Amino acid sequence: MSIKRAMYEIETSQGMAGLYHVTRLSSGPPVLFVHGFGSNADIWFTYPDSLGNYLKKQGMDCWSLRLSNATTGNISSLANEDLYVAISFIHEKRNQEILVVTHSMGGIIARVLTSPQFEHPFPLATLESNIRGIVLLTVPNHGAEIGDIRKLEDSAHQLRNYLKWERSSSPDFDLGFIQLTSKSTLLQNLNKPPMLNPNIIWLNAVGKYDHIVPSKSASFSPSEAAIPSFEQRGFDSDHMVYPFATTLQKIADKIGEIATIFGSSFKLYPAIHRTKEVGEWIIEVFGK
Numbered sequence: 344m345s346i347k348r349a350m351y352e353i354e355t356s357q358g359m360a361g362l363y364h365v366t367r368l369s370s371g372p373p374v375l376f377v378h379g380f381g382s383n384a385d386i387w388f389t390y391p392d393s394l395g396n397y398l399k400k401q402g403m404d405c406w407s408l409r410l411s412n413a414t415t416g417n418i419s420s421l422a423n424e425d426l427y428v429a430i431s432f433i434h435e436k437r438n439q440e441i442l443v444v445t446h447s448m449g450g451i452i453a454r455v456l457t458s459p460q461f462e463h464p465f466p467l468a469t470l471e472s473n474i475r476g477i478v479l480l481t482v483p484n485h486g487a488e489i490g491d492i493r494k495l496e497d498s499a500h501q502l503r504n505y506l507k508w509e510r511s512s513s514p515d516f517d518l519g520f521i522q523l524t525s526k527s528t529l530l531q532n533l534n535k536p537p538m539l540n541p542n543i544i545w546l547n548a549v550g551k552y553d554h555i556v557p558s559k560s561a562s563f564s565p566s567e568a569a570i571p572s573f574e575q576r577g578f579d580s581d582h583m584v585y586p587f588a589t590t591l592q593k594i595a596d597k598i599g600e601i602a603t604i605f606g607s608s609f610k611l612y613p614a615i616h617r618t619k620e621v622g623e624w625i626i627e628v629f630g631k
Contacts, residue, residue: 351432355424357416361409362429365395369404371631372475373437375429376407379447380520384409386446390617394444397622401631403442406433413448418522418529422456423463430473440475442629446616447556447582448523450482451533457540460532468542476544476572476629480615481553481582485534485560486525525560537570538563544572546628548621552612555582574628578620581612 349367353360363384376387376395384407387395399405408429410421426443433441445453455461457470457477522529539545547568549561563575615621 353411353425353428353432355411355428356420357424358411360411360425360429362432363407363409365405365407366399366403369399369402371402371404372442372629373404373406373433373439374398374442374444375433376405377426377443377445377449377453378408378410378413379445379449380523381414382446383413387444387616392613392617392619394616394618394622397619398444398625401622401626403631404437410449410452414520418448418452419455419461422452422461423465426452426456427463427465427470430470434473441473442475442478442625444478444480444625445482446480447482448520450477450479450484451523451530453477453479454482454484454533454539455529457543458533459537459540460535471540471542474543476546478546478548478625479561480548480621481550481556481561481580482547483523483556483560484538484547484563486527486530487520487523487556487560534567536567538567539570539573541570544628545570545574546624547573547575548615548624549575549577550580550582550612550615551577552580553582553615576624578615578618579612580615580618580621583614 349364351362351364353362361384365388376384378384378386387393387405387407390396395405395407406429408425410416410425412421430441430443443453456463457467457474459467463470521527524530545568547561547563549558550556551558553561558577563573568575
């Protein structure tokens, strides 16, 4: 799908980020989309049923951030540089509060940016006044454990300790997806009370069939989300669309009787950002 847009470059310590203005003529309320690990700014508009296209049809002014380093980038830097500059830029252009919609790692970046647990190179109160609300879509709030990622984290810490002992210095290995593990220093600090900034409206969407970020990781308990403006809902959705999923579904359909027995194994659920109910919820809370 061809996406018409204006692009602004943001120079950061980790490379060049891109801020895309998809609805240049819109006077509707601004919404900024922030993608997750290894993804890109187009994911919100790639398909006709993508969330960005849904909110665009509702009259919202859509912007999409391309992170400068969505694989090995330091999350605190992505927050205080990429996302902060993007929000400030849009606010300067539109002079309106911005709704920030995030997916997966993008949600952790938004939480770090607004968290009183972290130091920021800007007044936090000023940032809060520029944000209309933050939407979290299948975010690994309690950490994502994928394959041997914990072993990788342990190996990284062992190497860091070795270098510290040998050279009295150590590089920072808490980068990218390693920061998304449940035992990472970043998540442990981020999940100290209050886990969410109490001065911001939060929506937390949980994918009931998410294979990457299970419900227990994405969800907040009532005590964890004990802030004035917070809503959480579960949706019949997955984290993403797998490249081989359609092929598996076709095989299951051909098998017939076996498909009836094992059908649940092959059942496909839409990605969270291709779930119409999510868009309807956002409009329900924030309006058009």
